[in-house]
Amino acid sequence: MMPAPDANILMNRLLLKGKVRHMLVLVRLIELGSMRRTATALNMAQPAVTQIVAEMEALLETELFFRHARGVEPTEAAKDLLPVAHRILDALRDGAEAVANRLHNHGGLVRISSSPAALGGMLHGRLDDFARRYPDIQVVIVEASSTTPLHGISDGTADIICTREPEVIPEGWEFQRCVEDALVVVCGKTHPLAEVKHPTLAQLGTGKWLMNHVGSVARNRFEEVFVKAGWPQSVRCQIVMHIPKLTREMLESGRYLAILPRSVAASWLGEGSVCELKSDINTPLAPLGYLWRGKQAGTAISVFARFLAES
Known part of the structure; x- marks a missing residue:
């Protein structure tokens, strides 16, 4: 044999x-x-x-x-x-996009991988400005998993990674801080606690809470408060998700509370459909920014990086 x-x-x-x-x-x-x-x-x-x-x-x-x-x-x-x-196959698609953009627009291609928090805190409301200022640069944006935010580095699919500042910076990459962030308690504007200036833990323990994924900073904070305040199991909503659009929909019903990074809820807060509650639960988070290889970056990547830093 x-x-x-x-x-x-x-x-x-x-x-x-x-x-x-x-x-x-x-x-x-x-x-x-x-x-x-x-x-x-x-x-x-x-x-x-x-x-x-x-x-x-x-x-x-x-x-x-x-x-x-x-x-x-x-x-x-x-x-x-x-x-x-x-x-x-992904590399071939990226290559085809880059060459086609170079042939037609001469502007180059930028591949962005962004965590949900960075999408809300850094990119929301800013892309139209970039598109108008740099119409020849093609930007491809994908949402990264919150559990593997640096996946774009390991598989070589991202030029810029918008994420929370990591404890260890990958070799050859550098981190640029852009936005301060914090965990905050939020609810829909019709929720009974929306008009309470500073709800106590006892008051918050009467509500129904949306659950984040196990291991996330928001879920860890909830579990810490849950034990400290002695809340009953009934405060937990048994729908666990990490899809911002669905989280917003649940909050806007006026029946739920959630602990979220302020950056994730930034656009909802700005539009007034969701309220941030002043609470002892709120706590600072590491800032948001972007990872990139500045010394190796081409013109288009450098332009987008500068745009993020200015914004």
């Missing part, structure tokens, strides 16, 4: 014989679970999809999909390849 190929052999095979369409078929086949549906989605003949899968399995000397009557299921090897395939 021949030994399994090592990593160097597999890498050389992929470099010499691997194709982008291999990665595309892998991704879509895992998503759709069917050779037929994948062929339809990619506007290919089904035998062509089958042939591409066979080519990949031959290159890697391993089975990538289990075939069954209902379609296919990925093997563990296919699951291992999936994040790599996503990165390759």
